Amino acid sequence: MWISSFALAVCVGWLPVTSAITQDGRDDPGEAITRPTARAVVVLLMDDVPYGDLGCSGSPLGLTPHIDRLSADGVRFSRAYATAATCSPSRAAILTGRYQQRFGHEFNPQHKIGKGQGLSASEITLARRLGWAGFATGIIGKWHLGYGAASHPLSHGFDEFYGFLSGARSYRAYTDGRSQRRNDLNRLYNGKEPVEEQFTYLTTELGERAADFIDRHAEEPFFLFLSFSAVHSPFQEDPEMSVDLPETVDPERAPALRMLASLDRAVGHVLGALERHSRTDDTLVVLMSDNGGRVREEITNWDLLGKKGELLEGGVRVPLILRWPEALPRGVEYSKNVSTLDVVPTALAAAGRTRPKGLDGVDLAPFVLSSLEAADQQVPHPILYWRQGEQWALLEGDHKIVDRGPGPFYRNLADREGGFIVLSRDKPEAALQKKIDELLSAHELWTRGLRNPRWRKYTLDDD
Numbered sequence: 254m255w256i257s258s259f260a261l262a263v264c265v266g267w268l269p270v271t272s273a274i275t276q277d278g279r280d281d282p283g284e285a286i287t288r289p290t291a292r293a294v295v296v297l298l299m300d301d302v303p304y305g306d307l308g309c310s311g312s313p314l315g316l317t318p319h320i321d322r323l324s325a326d327g328v329r330f331s332r333a334y335a336t337a338a339t340c341s342p343s344r345a346a347i348l349t350g351r352y353q354q355r356f357g358h359e360f361n362p363q364h365k366i367g368k369g370q371g372l373s374a375s376e377i378t379l380a381r382r383l384g385w386a387g388f389a390t391g392i393i394g395k396w397h398l399g400y401g402a403a404s405h406p407l408s409h410g411f412d413e414f415y416g417f418l419s420g421a422r423s424y425r426a427y428t429d430g431r432s433q434r435r436n437d438l439n440r441l442y443n444g445k446e447p448v449e450e451q452f453t454y455l456t457t458e459l460g461e462r463a464a465d466f467i468d469r470h471a472e473e474p475f476f477l478f479l480s481f482s483a484v485h486s487p488f489q490e491d492p493e494m495s496v497d498l499p500e501t502v503d504p505e506r507a508p509a510l511r512m513l514a515s516l517d518r519a520v521g522h523v524l525g526a527l528e529r530h531s532r533t534d535d536t537l538v539v540l541m542s543d544n545g546g547r548v549r550e551e552i553t554n555w556d557l558l559g560k561k562g563e564l565l566e567g568g569v570r571v572p573l574i575l576r577w578p579e580a581l582p583r584g585v586e587y588s589k590n591v592s593t594l595d596v597v598p599t600a601l602a603a604a605g606r607t608r609p610k611g612l613d614g615v616d617l618a619p620f621v622l623s624s625l626e627a628a629d630q631q632v633p634h635p636i637l638y639w640r641q642g643e644q645w646a647l648l649e650g651d652h653k654i655v656d657r658g659p660g661p662f663y664r665n666l667a668d669r670e671g672g673f674i675v676l677s678r679d680k681p682e683a684a685l686q687k688k689i690d691e692l693l694s695a696h697e698l699w700t701r702g703l704r705n706p707r708w709r710k711y712t713l714d715d716d
Contacts (some may be wrong), residue, residue: 371399460519
């Protein structure tokens with residue numbers, strides 16, 4: 254394990270790693286955090302990539318060498334959780350650092366009637382906060398946070414947008430002029446202008462556009478949000494990329510796995526651009542998935558129970574990697590519960606900004622650094638919460654309660670042989686019952702701070 258000089262300084266108490274609190278809105282430029290400052294933030298968001306399909310998470314298929322190298326050079330979080338089991342609400346939390354239920358973004362916006370649905374204009378994104386700090390900001394790829402002018406990426410702090418507004422589209426270019434269903438949402442835009450599509454494969458196109466963004470902004474602070482659509486359906490492989498798979502792999506899984514290999518190659522384009530401009534050391538790179546995989550479509554969540562759309566582990570436990578050579582250790586696995594909510598405060602602290610009031614996430618760097626000490630007892634999140642319609646869940650350590658209807662059940666994640674305790678039927682021993690009662694009370698208290706969903710209709714077809 255490699256530890257930076259800064260990390261060593263923190264571990265032995267040479268430098269403070271605390272963030273001040275300010276009001277929502279513009280960060281106070283006079284307040285700075287005493288530690289190295291990242292001059293760039295790159296967020297790589299994968300779509301529907303489950304926890305176990307990456308080599309660094311245990312997959313033996315060898316499909317993700319660039320992502321695996323990123324993990325080896327940084328910190329891998331083995332207990333990272335998305336705030337939702339579907340795309341849009343998860344992404345709303347990732348970009349704001351706030352539980353999406355606090356501002357009513359509990360479901361995916363509807364394609365046909367969703368013009369008034371999307372990321373609330375009152376929410377402040379990471380792009381806007383970093384823009385206030387002088388960063389050039391750009392999003393490449395999938396948006397899926399609304400289709401009207403008020404919820405457009407350019408209305409939420411991004412200087413540049415190259416991508417599509419919907420939740421999924423073909424990986425092939427639209428070149429034949431035919432009318433596509435919801436084509437105004439699926440087609441590519443540069444800013445607000447439609448693009449004449451001439452690429453061969455969308456994932457490769459997005460990776461190359463992201464590398465171009467780095468090329469153009471390499472001499473200044475920048476924030477790049479590369480939002481892949483892979484490995485979301487439709488399952489279309491890159492016709493120009495050959496990926497050999499073992500004969501033991503189910504043929505129906507092969508397209509999604511080859512799509513993952515293409516995504517990894519695009520990640521390599523981005524990392525290569527940082528290296529080309531000597532921006533590796535002072536750049537915080539974050540890689541994660543928005544939710545788990547759709548098992549029914551032959552994507553595996555390995556030994557995690559559940560799938561996309563469910564609040565079981567397979568639906569919300571996701572890959573998460575941080576790399577920042579100047580400030581974070583190398584080759585570390587962090588095993589306490591963290592959340593994709595933590596991306597915003599971690600990135601703001603890395604950029605030297607103070608922590609705004611009202612965020613639900615935390616800066617992960619101090620927790621990672623303190624974990625290098627044998628006596629570390631710090632926990633980033635005492636409890637993580639979920640709610641999506643009638644579904645809800647919470648997690649404290651290994652204690653998880655899930656209610657998918659008609660009632661909640663409990664499971665200890667550390668007991669891999671243990672089953673579920675149905676709270677309406679089973680009678681746990683007294684100490685466990687006390688813990689369950691405490692968790693149920695905590696969930697009730699959390700829900701009091703939420704607003705009703707601004708829209709409710711949802712099917713996986715809208716994802």
